[in-house]
Amino acid sequence: MLGLSKKDTTFLLIVMFLTLATPILLQPFPEGSGLAQFNAGYPDLMQRFAIYGIFAIGFNILFGLTGYLSFGHAAFLGVGSYSVVWMYKLLSYNVLPGLILAVIMSALFALLIGYVSLRRSGIYFSILTLAMAQMSFNLAYSVLTPLTNGETGLQVYGDDPQVLMGEGGPTSPHFFGIVMNEATKVDFAGWQFTFSNGYYFCAIIAIIVFYISLRIFRSPFGLMLRAIKTNQTRMSYTGLNTRPYTLAAFVISGMYAGLAGGLLAAMDPLAGAERMQWTASGEVVLMTILGGAGTLMGPVLGAGFIKYFENIFSKINDNVLHGWFAVLPDGLEDTIVFLMHPFIGKGWHLTLGLLFMLVVIFLPGGLIEGGQRLRNWIKRDKEPKGPSKDTEHHPKPKPHVA
Amino acid sequence: MTKLTISRRGLIKTGAFVGAGLAMPTIFTSRANAFTNAPMGSTVTLGFNVPQTGPYADEGADELLAQKLAVEHLNGEGDGGCLNTFTSKALKGNGILGKKVEFVTGDTQTKSDAARASARSMIEKDGAIMINGGSSSGVAVAVQGLCQEAGVIFMAGLTHSNDTTGKDRKANGFRHFFNAYMSAAALAPILAKELGTDRNAYHLTADYTWGWTQQESMQAATEAMGWKTVNNVLTPLATTDFSSYIAPVINAGADVLVLNHYGGNMVNSLTNAVQFGLLDKMVNGKDFKIIVPLYSELMAAGAGDNIKGVLGSMNYNWQLQNEGSKAFVKSFGEKYGRPPSNSAQTCYAQVLLYADACERAGTFNPCGVAEALEGFEFDGLGNGKTMYRKEDHQCFKDVLVVRGAQNPTTAYDTLEIVEVTPVDHVTYPPNHPMFGGDDASLGTCNAGA
Numbered sequence: 001m002l003g004l005s006k007k008d009t010t011f012l013l014i015v016m017f018l019t020l021a022t023p024i025l026l027q028p029f030p031e032g033s034g035l036a037q038f039n040a041g042y043p044d045l046m047q048r049f050a051i052y053g054i055f056a057i058g059f060n061i062l063f064g065l066t067g068y069l070s071f072g073h074a075a076f077l078g079v080g081s082y083s084v085v086w087m088y089k090l091l092s093y094n095v096l097p098g099l100i101l102a103v104i105m106s107a108l109f110a111l112l113i114g115y116v117s118l119r120r121s122g123i124y125f126s127i128l129t130l131a132m133a134q135m136s137f138n139l140a141y142s143v144l145t146p147l148t149n150g151e152t153g154l155q156v157y158g159d160d161p162q163v164l165m166g167e168g169g170p171t172s173p174h175f176f177g178i179v180m181n182e183a184t185k186v187d188f189a190g191w192q193f194t195f196s197n198g199y200y201f202c203a204i205i206a207i208i209v210f211y212i213s214l215r216i217f218r219s220p221f222g223l224m225l226r227a228i229k230t231n232q233t234r235m236s237y238t239g240l241n242t243r244p245y246t247l248a249a250f251v252i253s254g255m256y257a258g259l260a261g262g263l264l265a266a267m268d269p270l271a272g273a274e275r276m277q278w279t280a281s282g283e284v285v286l287m288t289i290l291g292g293a294g295t296l297m298g299p300v301l302g303a304g305f306i307k308y309f310e311n312i313f314s315k316i317n318d319n320v321l322h323g324w325f326a327v328l329p330d331g332l333e334d335t336i337v338f339l340m341h342p343f344i345g346k347g348w349h350l351t352l353g354l355l356f357m358l359v360v361i362f363l364p365g366g367l368i369e370g371g372q373r374l375r376n377w378i379k380r381d382k383e384p385k386g387p388s389k390d391t392e393h394h395p396k397p398k399p400h401v402a
Numbered sequence: 403m404t405k406l407t408i409s410r411r412g413l414i415k416t417g418a419f420v421g422a423g424l425a426m427p428t429i430f431t432s433r434a435n436a437f438t439n440a441p442m443g444s445t446v447t448l449g450f451n452v453p454q455t456g457p458y459a460d461e462g463a464d465e466l467l468a469q470k471l472a473v474e475h476l477n478g479e480g481d482g483g484c485l486n487t488f489t490s491k492a493l494k495g496n497g498i499l500g501k502k503v504e505f506v507t508g509d510t511q512t513k514s515d516a517a518r519a520s521a522r523s524m525i526e527k528d529g530a531i532m533i534n535g536g537s538s539s540g541v542a543v544a545v546q547g548l549c550q551e552a553g554v555i556f557m558a559g560l561t562h563s564n565d566t567t568g569k570d571r572k573a574n575g576f577r578h579f580f581n582a583y584m585s586a587a588a589l590a591p592i593l594a595k596e597l598g599t600d601r602n603a604y605h606l607t608a609d610y611t612w613g614w615t616q617q618e619s620m621q622a623a624t625e626a627m628g629w630k631t632v633n634n635v636l637t638p639l640a641t642t643d644f645s646s647y648i649a650p651v652i653n654a655g656a657d658v659l660v661l662n663h664y665g666g667n668m669v670n671s672l673t674n675a676v677q678f679g680l681l682d683k684m685v686n687g688k689d690f691k692i693i694v695p696l697y698s699e700l701m702a703a704g705a706g707d708n709i710k711g712v713l714g715s716m717n718y719n720w721q722l723q724n725e726g727s728k729a730f731v732k733s734f735g736e737k738y739g740r741p742p743s744n745s746a747q748t749c750y751a752q753v754l755l756y757a758d759a760c761e762r763a764g765t766f767n768p769c770g771v772a773e774a775l776e777g778f779e780f781d782g783l784g785n786g787k788t789m790y791r792k793e794d795h796q797c798f799k800d801v802l803v804v805r806g807a808q809n810p811t812t813a814y815d816t817l818e819i820v821e822v823t824p825v826d827h828v829t830y831p832p833n834h835p836m837f838g839g840d841d842a843s844l845g846t847c848n849a850g851a
Contacts, residue, residue: 039527042523042526042527043526044519044522044523044526044527045523045527048519138638141609141638142609142636142638145609150609150610151514151540151609151610151611151638151639152514152539152540152543152544152610152611153514153515153540153544155543155544155547157569157570158841158843158845159841172551181551181552194526268518268519268522268548270514270515270518270544270547272513272514272515272544274513274514274515274516275515311519311523314509315506315507315508315523317507345454346454346455346509
């Protein structure tokens with residue numbers, strides 16, 4: 001179907017199902033139960049899952065396929081957001097013109113930054129992209145204040161032109177009348193599911209761009225990018241100019257980032273310079289590595305994992321802990337809370353850091369590798385051990401995190 | 403590239419699947435509510451959104467302590483604090499409208515983006531019906547806009563920019579804290595008296611909405627009494643070392659340095675300025691002076707000896723001796739072992755004011771609550787007589803002019819009150835040009851879904 005092999009079609013269908021059913025899947029605990037704290041099925045977080053999923057999918061096209069580690073992708077995220085908010089200010093709250101502009105602007109930016117940065121590879125490339133992104137951040141933060149409103153963040157004001165805005169049109173972001181922040185809440189035997197317009201808008205775009213990335217992975221172009229990762233020097237010696245390929249990959253992943261940034265502003269009409277800071281660039285690197293660089297599903301998993309920690313773990317405070325352990329004797333309860341305190345609330349970075357270290361050390365292929373090992377382990381009991389299936393002696397894939 | 407072949411069967415299958423996926427959300431019926439997050443059970447949830455990390459983290463921690471205290475008092479625990487001195491007697495200590503008050507917290511990180519994300523999660527996930535707190539005007543303006551869209555009430559915490567109730571004012575947003583215009587209006591006469599009317603001022607300004615309006619207000623007020631403004635330099639909020647900004651001050655011919663900085667920024671810039679020996683200099687035959695228009699106890703504690711003699715203004719100081727202030731300082735001190743800061747006081751007052759407005763309105767509906775707050779006059783929360791103005795949702799009350807104490811006896815009386823400027827001297831019309839002029843409007847109240 002759609003030019004995919006049977007296996008990939010099944011894969012895509014599973015992804016589509018998971019994405020569309022997210023509002024139900026992420027709400028496993030009934031409202032009011034003690035575990036409702038861990039539910040993640042509210043619009044803001046689900047939108048973030050989808051948006052950062054797109055961001056990570058795009059980043060993976062560059063990092064996973066060519067091995068070029070960019071530390072400056074947040075710049076494109078910011079460019080996308082600013083484009084969308086400017087379209088709100090000038091035209092109307094319809095997200096479409098903004099998103100189109102976001103993709104075009106980030107492509108131009110990526111072309112510029114990529115053209116300069118891709119003259120070097122390895123660590124020098126990383127540093128160049130980092131420098132470019134920090135430069136963009138500082139420009140947005142202070143120098144270009146008239147364009148970006150600096151630290152305050154770009155917002156829509158009542159006196160903005162909004163020339164296409166008709167009388168009585170929606171006064172928040174919408175897609176031809178489908179208002180993003182509207183949601184349908186359904187109560188079902190104690191569970192509460194929220195089906196938000198904004199989430200489904202992001203989810204459908206995420207499925208489309210996931211499909212595109214799948215096609216890129218399976219195409220000769222994707223194969224060329226993988227070849228660059230395996231041995232760029234040999235590619236050059238055979239007379240191939242690799243620059244156009246890497247530049248194309250860089251621009252494509254920049255467009256993905258711009259789209260993600262645009263969607264952020266489509267869900268919440270505000271663009272802040274912090275989106276361009278190096279921490280945001282680092283975050284997408286973490287997402288990709290945590291999930292499994294070079295795999296299709298990995299970066300999306302990684303994005304979900306990190307956003308879940310950021311939003312759910314960071315909200316557990318001492319009061320909640322005391323609530324959980326209230327059954328224990330006082331002394332023991334206080335000790336446990338004291339021991340857990342550094343790892344919850346604002347200490348969620350610490351927990352995430354520990355998990356990240358564990359993943360990198362024991363599962364260099366990320367969460368995906370964890371899943372594969374688990375599957376193999378279950379399968380092993382059923383199948384008799386035979387000789388390795390790799391009769392052609394393929395070389396082992398190079399680890400992403402060496 | 404693999405060839406894209408579309409078979410009839412494939413197309414129908416795909417179409418059916420996509421159609422089913424798209425239609426899924428619409429087959430459920432929507433649940434009608436009068437307003438966003440109407441409390442259904444026996445509890446009501448408030449959202450406390452404060453900076454727990456970043457340059458204003460100290461202020462945020464103190465705000466959170468005060469908010470927890472306010473919730474205790476509303477639920478009838480503790481000694482009741484200002485419930486006993488508040489002129490409105492609607493609150494009974496049995497929660498709000500008989501519902502027990504619960505709260506959730508979030509970290510604004512002093513970033514507009516993060517603050518909106520945490521406020522959204524409190525509204526969408528935890529069902530918060532009111533958002534309170536924050537320690538930066540950039541954040542306050544951003545979160546106020548979000549609350550307006552979501553249809554909940556925003557009770558601003560520490561936000562001093564003119565814009566919050568000026569050009570960015572919103573029908574769902576309320577500010578108890580004073581603002582940059584009031585600071586400048588209160589400071590100007592004292593400055594004229596102590597420093598003379600012939601001075602050259604050099605401004606260092608935090609580069610965001612608060613800094614801009616603070617600088618604008620100070621420049622206007624000081625120029626009106628005869629001062630000259632030599633230069634205004636914008637500094638990024640994330641700056642931690644201000645040496646490169648302080649060095650040029652000496653050569654600019656200025657004899658007054660105005661630090662439009664707050665929190666960790668101000669501690670660092672003031673320390674840098676003192677290290678450069680600015681205060682020991684004589685320029686144009688006058689002693690060099692430093693002014694910090696917006697002060698807080700936490701900043702004073704952070705800056706240590708450097709603040710001795712430095713003038714500034716405050717919304718509230720625990721040394722005030724009115725009944726409300728005494729009651730608040732007593733219960734805060736008994737619980738946490740030290741006096742409250744002015745950011746703590748404004749958040750405490752805001753939570754109580756919100757609860758009281760719900761009681762008087764008899765509903766949690768944001769539009770009803772807003773109506774009850776508009777034009778509300780009260781006393782007994784620590785600031786003396788106060789009024790919530792209907793036109794811009796700004797509180798009007800006396801402003802304190804303070805000075806770094808020469809001989810503090812404890813760690814908490816590092817600031818001494820120079821004068822209590824009466825409210826008449828700091829009042830301005832709602833359409834003042836610094837507050838958005840005639841174009842600024844609250845819009846209409848939004849109760850959400």
